Amino acid sequence: MSYHVVFARSVSRLIGQCQLNRAALVRLLVDVYQALENLPADFVRERSYGDDALFLFTYELWDRDRFHTFHFWVDDATATDYLFVVDLEHLSNPPIS
Amino acid sequence: MTELLLSRTHRRRVEELRERVETWKDRQDEATLALWVDDLVESVILAAVETHRIWALTSKELLSRPLSGAAVRAIAQDVLHHLDETLAVLVLSDRLAREFAEQTGYTVERLEELPQATQGVEALRERIVAAIPLTPPPARGPDPERVRQSREEIARGEVIDLRALAERVEQGGPVEF
Numbered sequence: 001m002s003y004h005v006v007f008a009r010s011v012s013r014l015i016g017q018c019q020l021n022r023a024a025l026v027r028l029l030v031d032v033y034q035a036l037e038n039l040p041a042d043f044v045r046e047r048s049y050g051d052d053a054l055f056l057f058t059y060e061l062w063d064r065d066r067f068h069t070f071h072f073w074v075d076d077a078t079a080t081d082y083l084f085v086v087d088l089e090h091l092s093n094p095p096i097s
Numbered sequence: 098m099t100e101l102l103l104s105r106t107h108r109r110r111v112e113e114l115r116e117r118v119e120t121w122k123d124r125q126d127e128a129t130l131a132l133w134v135d136d137l138v139e140s141v142i143l144a145a146v147e148t149h150r151i152w153a154l155t156s157k158e159l160l161s162r163p164l165s166g167a168a169v170r171a172i173a174q175d176v177l178h179h180l181d182e183t184l185a186v187l188v189l190s191d192r193l194a195r196e197f198a199e200q201t202g203y204t205v206e207r208l209e210e211l212p213q214a215t216q217g218v219e220a221l222r223e224r225i226v227a228a229i230p231l232t233p234p235p236a237r238g239p240d241p242e243r244v245r246q247s248r249e250e251i252a253r254g255e256v257i258d259l260r261a262l263a264e265r266v267e268q269g270g271p272v273e274f
Contacts (some may be wrong), residue, residue, distance in 0.1 A: 008247035029263035060166020
């Protein structure tokens with residue numbers, strides 16, 4: 001099964017605020033769409049307690065001197081074959097040096 | 098990649114130091130042992146200094162390009178394992194050298210530098226653990242207000258296909274729209 005993966009406008013804004021450099025940003029976007037487009041049927045979907053239309057997809061990336069964690073909340077219930085990314089939590093660790 | 102970053106020579110040196118510390122009890126001659134203790138203490142201090150140099154090279158490599166979180170975590174785990182082995186040798190050498198000094202009255206050269214060398218490696222370990230999470234940090238859960246806003250945007254068609262967004266950004270375009 002191949003999904004269309006779609007970001008809501010406000011989520012793309014949040015991505016823009018993460019202050020990644022361009023190479024890291026491209027890597028993040030490509031990795032996330034490739035992973036979600038081809039999400040295996042047996043992928044364990046950790047559902048939100050408050051909204052069971054949403055599942056968690058976590059992506060981690062090293063950019064320059066920092067480790068970044070991105071928790072994406074994805075709606076897989078609104079439309080068949082579509083995954084809507086509706087929220088993002090971005091965490092970054094202290095710099096390595 | 099880790100093998101390139103973390104010097105094999107240094108790994109071997111720490112292993113050799115550990116073996117040397119373990120043969121401590123076999124040394125009976127006090128005069129020979131005194132020289133041996135001096136040499137051991139100097140060697141472990143140098144090993145601690147080398148740890149910092151190797152980490153400087155490792156972090157320089159990390160700074161050079163984006164990497165997956167999993168790759169960086171694997172490097173960190175490998176480095177931390179090595180630091181733990183180095184710390185174990187430092188702590189054991191410190192204890193044995195002090196015991197020898199107390200029992201014989203011999204002044205072991207550079208012995209007072211050992212605690213500082215140990216603290217330096219411990220501090221490096223703490224910095225690495227703070228910078229690189231060994232397990233993914235937990236998610237706080239979706240923000241209901243943001244989810245509501247996103248769903249309204251989706252209903253209005255204010256969405257972007259992620260593949261198209263990646264291609265646009267790759268060609269130098271903005272991530273926001």
